[in-house]
Amino acid sequence: MKSLKKRRRVQVIAAAAVALVIAVGLIGYGFRDGINLYRSPTQVAELAPAPDEYFQLGGLVKEGTVVNRDGVEFDFVITDGAAEIPVSYVGRDPRPDLFTEGQGTIAKGYYRNGRFEASDLLAKHDETYMPREVMDTLKETGVYQDPNS
Structure with a gap:
């Protein structure tokens, strides 16, 4: 039972990390022409x-x-x-x-x-x-x- 909770926790942390990397990438892409x-x-x-x-x-x-x-x-x-x-x-x-x-x-x-x-x-x-x-x-x-x- 505990291994299922640990696995879910690791999956949530991994998903949050991927979402953060994607968000930072999109923000950087959006600013590439906007900073003059x-x-x-x-x-x-x-x-x-x-x-x-x-x-x-x-x-x-x-x-x-x-x-x-x-x-x-x-x-x-x-x-x-x-x-x-x-x-x-x-x-x-x-x-x-x-x-x-x-x-x-x-x-x-x-x-x-x-x-x-x-x-x-x-x-x-x-x-x-x-x-x-x-x-x-x-x-x-x-x-x-x-x-x-």
Whole structure:
């Protein structure tokens, strides 16, 4: 009788261990594309990431640098006041309506051959909004100006 209880206990513990391993595996699989590191132009200029590393680059769109190409593709420069990174937007969606020169933006993509290849762009969603990461970066370099002042 006791051996049946021991066997059941071992089976329950084994089943729980298998369930835990599966859960950890599924969580890891789900996060593999969901964790994107944010970098400023200065950080990218100081230490270039690997060409296969997907990350977010944020800063201000430099005045006079937006150049249209075929379809929805275009080029521009992101700056934080201390460094500038050329960006090529190669995504499928049209440019966001509030994407303009001199405004904050976050581009998602890869840094390859001295150029950031953006597949997604995040622009402000109203006239005064600035992404927190971009605002922090601009404050560090002394470029940030409060729009309410």
